[in-house]
Amino acid sequence: MTATADNFLRQLRDGVTTTSADETRALAARLAPALPPDQTLALHGNLGVGKTTFVQGLARGLGIDAAITSPTFNIFTIHRGGARTLVHLDAYRLENDRQIESLMLEDFLASPWCLAVEWPEKIAAWLPADTWHITLAIESAGRHHVRLAPE
Template identity: 35%
Template sequence: KPTGSRYLADETATLALGAELAAVLKSGQCVYLLGDLGAGKTTLMRGLLRGLGHQGAVKSPTYTLVEPYELNGVHIYHFDLYRLADPEELELIGIRDYFDGQGLCVLEWPQKGAGVIPAPDLTVTLTVQPPGRNANLEWA
């Protein structure tokens, strides 16, 4: 399992880390993606989804909060809680159903859902370090 810190020199390296994660993550797990706007969170998710066989585009679910995928029978939920004003909103979209232990949940801006979303199995922290990014991976 990829663990600890590594430097991602370009976008391709971020996508490759996502593909590495695709190979080790299991359904029922929860991943937090931390980092400022532009740190590469959605790019990492794109690499992860491609690694699981997704061939289409990857939308940023900034306005919809969650984008569901189904790949080879596995449900994957990509959350972006950046615009969430109140964690209570998550109850309204039926958040509990997403965390029923069947799907793989990946969250950008999980801090905004504090108290409502489960604890992470993996936290990836991305920081801008020109010209690339630093990634730190910590498993629970």
């Protein structure tokens, strides 16, 4: 990892405030090339904090030119076409870890991949140990806070 990427990850661990959806997307786009291969991201935060907006930025940073929307009713969507496959999972409607097994998600994780999970607490026991946990929160009107959990 380059010194610039390492510096950026350090800033993200301290927490970064964004003031628009475009800034949140740009932050995620900047994170994308710093991700290790085959990485799971757990996106924590309440409804409306910008989790899907963050995934839109990840897609842009991975070179994926697709409309990214919340996969709430489909549970997950697969986006190919960039540096790696992006799988966007919305676990909100899952009731337990066993339900994720029936989705056969592993069959769609063609290396290199990034799995971005919204509502990860619903499937916490299923998440790999090396999952990166990112918390998104609203600080005040128009100000969002994004933080990568320290390792």
